[in-house]
Amino acid sequence: MASNKKVLLKVIILGDSSVGKTSLMNQYVNRKFSNQYKATIGADFLTKEVTIDDRTVTMQIWDTAGQERFQSLGVAFYRGADCCVLVFDVTAPNTFKSLDSWRDEFLIQAAPREPDNFPFVLLGNKVDLEPRAISAKRAQQWCQSKNDIPYFETSAKEGLNVEQAFLAIAKNALAQQNQTVDLYNEFPDQIKLTNTQRPSNGSDSCAC
Amino acid sequence: MSEFEIEPGATKDSVLVTSESFDNFEQMSSSLEEIKYGNVKPNDDPNSVLTDDNQVESTSNTAETQSANANVKDEYVENSIDWTNKKKHVFVLSTAGKPIYSRHGNEDKLAWLFGVMLGLFKYSHDSIKSIHAGDTTYLFLSKKPLILVAIWKTKESVNQVTLQLNYVFNQIVSMLTLRRLIKTYDERPNYDLRRLLTGVDRLIDHVLDFSENEAAFTLGAIQCLPLALSDRDAISKAIKDACGKIKNLVFAILLGNNRLITLVQMKKYHLHPADLHLVFNLVQATESLKYSESWTPLCLPRFDNSGFLYAHVSYLSEDCQACLMLLTVERDVFFPLSNAKQKIVEKLRISGCMEHINASLLAMEESALASGFSELRHYLYKCKSTAQFYQPALSPPYTKDKIKLMELYKRAYQKMHCSTRQLKLSFERSFDEVVFSWDTKGFELYAIFEPLIDTQKVIHCVSKLLDWIKKREDKLFHLNAYTF
Ligand SMILES: Nc1nc2c(ncn2[C@@H]2O[C@H](COP(=O)(O)OP(=O)(O)OP(=O)(O)O)[C@@H](O)[C@H]2O)c(=O)[nH]1
Ligand SMILES: [Mg+2]
Numbered sequence A: 001m002a003s004n005k006k007v008l009l010k011v012i013i014l015g016d017s018s019v020g021k022t023s024l025m026n027q028y029v030n031r032k033f034s035n036q037y038k039a040t041i042g043a044d045f046l047t048k049e050v051t052i053d054d055r056t057v058t059m060q061i062w063d064t065a066g067q068e069r070f071q072s073l074g075v076a077f078y079r080g081a082d083c084c085v086l087v088f089d090v091t092a093p094n095t096f097k098s099l100d101s102w103r104d105e106f107l108i109q110a111a112p113r114e115p116d117n118f119p120f121v122l123l124g125n126k127v128d129l130e131p132r133a134i135s136a137k138r139a140q141q142w143c144q145s146k147n148d149i150p151y152f153e154t155s156a157k158e159g160l161n162v163e164q165a166f167l168a169i170a171k172n173a174l175a176q177q178n179q180t181v182d183l184y185n186e187f188p189d190q191i192k193l194t195n196t197q198r199p200s201n202g203s204d205s206c207a208c
Numbered sequence B: 001m002s003e004f005e006i007e008p009g010a011t012k013d014s015v016l017v018t019s020e021s022f023d024n025f026e027q028m029s030s031s032l033e034e035i036k037y038g039n040v041k042p043n044d045d046p047n048s049v050l051t052d053d054n055q056v057e058s059t060s061n062t063a064e065t066q067s068a069n070a071n072v073k074d075e076y077v078e079n080s081i082d083w084t085n086k087k088k089h090v091f092v093l094s095t096a097g098k099p100i101y102s103r104h105g106n107e108d109k110l111a112w113l114f115g116v117m118l119g120l121f122k123y124s125h126d127s128i129k130s131i132h133a134g135d136t137t138y139l140f141l142s143k144k145p146l147i148l149v150a151i152w153k154t155k156e157s158v159n160q161v162t163l164q165l166n167y168v169f170n171q172i173v174s175m176l177t178l179r180r181l182i183k184t185y186d187e188r189p190n191y192d193l194r195r196l197l198t199g200v201d202r203l204i205d206h207v208l209d210f211s212e213n214e215a216a217f218t219l220g221a222i223q224c225l226p227l228a229l230s231d232r233d234a235i236s237k238a239i240k241d242a243c244g245k246i247k248n249l250v251f252a253i254l255l256g257n258n259r260l261i262t263l264v265q266m267k268k269y270h271l272h273p274a275d276l277h278l279v280f281n282l283v284q285a286t287e288s289l290k291y292s293e294s295w296t297p298l299c300l301p302r303f304d305n306s307g308f309l310y311a312h313v314s315y316l317s318e319d320c321q322a323c324l325m326l327l328t329v330e331r332d333v334f335f336p337l338s339n340a341k342q343k344i345v346e347k348l349r350i351s352g353c354m355e356h357i358n359a360s361l362l363a364m365e366e367s368a369l370a371s372g373f374s375e376l377r378h379y380l381y382k383c384k385s386t387a388q389f390y391q392p393a394l395s396p397p398y399t400k401d402k403i404k405l406m407e408l409y410k411r412a413y414q415k416m417h418c419s420t421r422q423l424k425l426s427f428e429r430s431f432d433e434v435v436f437s438w439d440t441k442g443f444e445l446y447a448i449f450e451p452l453i454d455t456q457k458v459i460h461c462v463s464k465l466l467d468w469i470k471k472r473e474d475k476l477f478h479l480n481a482y483t484f
Helices: A021-030 A068-078 A093-097 A099-110 A136-145 A162-185 A188-197 B031-036 B062-071 B075-079 B081-085 B111-123 B158-176 B178-187 B200-213 B215-219 B229-243 B273-285 B287-291 B334-351 B353-362 B402-417 B455-471
Strands: A007-014 A043-052 A055-064 A083-089 A120-125 A151-153 B088-094 B099-102 B130-133 B136-143 B146-152 B249-256 B259-265 B293-298 B309-317 B320-328 B376-383 B388-390 B425-429 B434-439 B443-449
Touching: A007 A021, A007 A099, A007 A162, A021 A043, A021 A055, A021 A120, A021 A162, A021 B287, A043 A068, A043 A162, A043 B287, A055 A068, A055 A162, A068 A099, A068 B293, A083 A093, A083 A099, A083 A162, A093 A099, A093 A136, A120 A136, A120 A162, A136 A151, A151 A162, B088 B111, B088 B158, B111 B136, B111 B146, B136 B158, B146 B158, B158 B178, B158 B200, B158 B215, B158 B273, B158 B402, B200 B215, B200 B273, B200 B402, B215 B273, B215 B376, B215 B388, B215 B402, B229 B249, B229 B259, B229 B334, B229 B353, B249 B273, B249 B309, B273 B320, B287 B309, B293 B334, B309 B334, B309 B353, B320 B334, B320 B353, B334 B353, B376 B455, B402 B425, B402 B434, B402 B443, B434 B455, B443 B455
Parallel strands: A007 A055, A007 A083, A083 A120, A120 A151
Antiparallel strands: A043 A055, A043 B293, B088 B099, B088 B146, B130 B136, B136 B146, B249 B259, B249 B320, B293 B309, B309 B320, B376 B388, B376 B443, B425 B434, B434 B443
16 A cells, blocks of 8 residues: 555745745755855755654655746656645745746646645745735735635744744645545556556656 | 877877867757757758857957947946946847846946947947957957947957857857747847846856856866876766666766866767856856755757756765766656766765765865976966866965966967967066967967076976876876766
8 A cells, every 4th residue: 555655745846036945945954044045947856754643754845946947847847746835925026926827837737636626835935024015814815715725924044934834735745645545546446557656756757 | 398109188089079269159960859869860950050150350440439438428337436447348138239148237227338339239230340449349249149248458369258258158058048049039039038047147157257267268178187097987987887778868977176077978979168168167156056956957059059958966975075967858857867876976985986086176286386397387288189188286476366377378378379370389488477388289288487497497397297297197187988
């Protein structure tokens, strides 16, 4: 059964350039923060082990570049994701406006089985900065309109809520995987196929 | 002078394509298509676009310069002494006159100046190449669909600055591909390219500094990290073994401290030093690569300017800051390459090569003086057939004034490569130093001596130096080429 295997979760982080995707990752994985902007070129890959309800889970995190010229590259990584993290900068309204297009693009390219139930998590980053342009309420409204996406307000700089947010990301991704397994159990003749494809996704099956 | 059967550093299979550094920045072939479709396609792709010829003619035209000066009366410029004080300006604009890049100052605030530049360029029916006015030189380089402009007061020659502008253009192409660049402007001539180039200005800044300060650019060559031949071979073999089965891997490049450690390439394909310079530039200027494994599209304009290669980029480990770049034509082989990298690291650890790389990365290179050449301050030795060069560590008085040293070299290089009269040997004495330049069939040597040294001694020292390099050639140069 899939649940006995080591669980691997593929997480994609999306959002406009400069909203703090890399900073959030760095805070989460290395507990470091730098004020200097070092644009991501292409996509950066990191792994992190987390324990959720006594299970060790390896998170494969893809930190993608927000810059426009890399957008055609990003899509190569969307496929097989277990969770998609959308990030915006609470002080920059444009980055909030882009969320819809990031989400749509992800759903088109990743083509998950159930687009409506695919786990997204929204992070409103840089809450340490003033003045705010997007209120928590406005962000939450957007989340509600998208089938209740969980929302976290974070500061990569101060490490605020970062751990909590990534834990929620892992949990959501895991729930999605479990659900997928259950779903397939209803169609026993498909198990084999999905078992070999799904959990190992991203490690060796990507040699496609 | 000493005679060699083969000049120091030469080898029968060079890892790099060799060329003069001032030659045209043209595409070599449509290599990508060839690799992807298994060499079945004919070479002459009708869509392949060649870059412009960049032959430069110096023309003097003071009238035009005055019209430019008349316009240099703007608040922004007057308020920023900083901007007017810069010794060299570089601008990139679209054929429609839209600002794309300015080395100093905000290009939006300088929009008026871009208009003037386009005007000047158009007024002369796109034919001006360079204008000398007093101590200032203006250079216009048309690289469709862009125009590159340089304005400088330094002693650099038009050729050298042209070379620099070519690097700027190629840096842009390497981020977008020439095909996309041309297509973008075909569809929307008034496009603001900065949308696609966010973050690239940092790379352009860096490539400009790099090409001003590094002898590698002037010489059109690459310097290797000193390593025992057996180590370099073992490293190349580890890479070859780990990657050999991976489809369509074109180049594997290992570098550290701005030096090449090894380069393994697909059979029949070669890397051009100018492309390798862009790779070095990217690695140096992108700090985020240090913290994770990255996957990025990268166009190598001399290899194929129409399409992207995909690069898996990672540092060997936290305790070994050598950067490995695996370049493939496939866009989704991150994981096979990531696995291959792990295998390479394991092998290098077991064989002890990792330690040796580290030792060499940390070791201070010797100055010429420390190697026993008492009146030799510094030198550049380039082996032409391999496009590799060697230089010792800086020694006084240049430790504090590398710019001065680079100026001497640029001038010497220019003298030897000037298109009207090509010198083979030159000995130049000034108050501050003696500059000795020697261009032979196999190598080029530029050496800076103490000002009072006599000619006889220079000759003696040079021949001793060539012997010294020959003895160490297997350590200082990358001699054995490995292929996938
Ligand atoms: N004050 C503050 N600054 C932040 C925070 N998070 C990121 N930054 C800064 O915002 C800038 C951009 O951060 P990055 O993490 O590089 O942004 P990114 O989303 O990865 O950008 P791309 O790689 O271009 O897509 C950097 O200068 C960071 O220091 C935060 O929570 N608070
Ligand atoms: Mg980033």
